Amino acid sequence: AQKVTQAQTEISVVEKEDVTLDCVYETRDTTYYLFWYKQPPSGELVFLIRRNSFDEQNEISGRYSWNFQKSTSSFNFTITASQVVDSAVYFCALTADNYGQNFVFGPGTRLSVLP
């Protein structure tokens, strides 16, 4: 069975601090896909990134970066120089399906960035 764990329920940081959101996953599939989504207070989910299991290159997009390590089954998300607008619930998700079916989501981490 597939499982996604986000051990941090809530995190609070002060603006401009760096913050890392942890995601640990379990799957028996050798090919799988990992995702991060952001859900701001407005409620609308925003897709952030997708990573294939055969591509362990880390990725940076502006202030966002992702560290994928198959050896520890982790796909952590770092926000550098956090801003108040980063305040949201962040979800990590996993699917082994080529067509993106059967997502398994983590419980989410609520990030509060204080001014």
Next chain:
Amino acid sequence: GAGVSQSPSNKVTEKGKDVELRCDPISGHTALYWYRQSLGQGLEFLIYFQGNSAPDKSGLPSDRFSAERTGGSVSTLTIQRTQQEDSAVYLCASSLGGTTSSTDTQYFGPGTRLTVL
């Protein structure tokens, strides 16, 4: 429209009634997804459509749930004989192809908040 739209935005119904939720994907998007978000269960995947076809319906919580998509566009999620545990926000997303495509991005609608009294 420019984004994914869902209607109604809010629906309050009585236990035992049927409800129909609608999703209008972005024009040209062949992939459409339904999810549910509730306090108790978090975010759950319900069903995926590629065009008008849903290859796997096992994500639907019970046989009271059904979904269809017509013309490769609008999709409806129907819940029959609603129960209180069906109360949740139902989210729809669309993408050009499947989300595992390296060039694909999912776009989400604002959701329908369903309350079953």
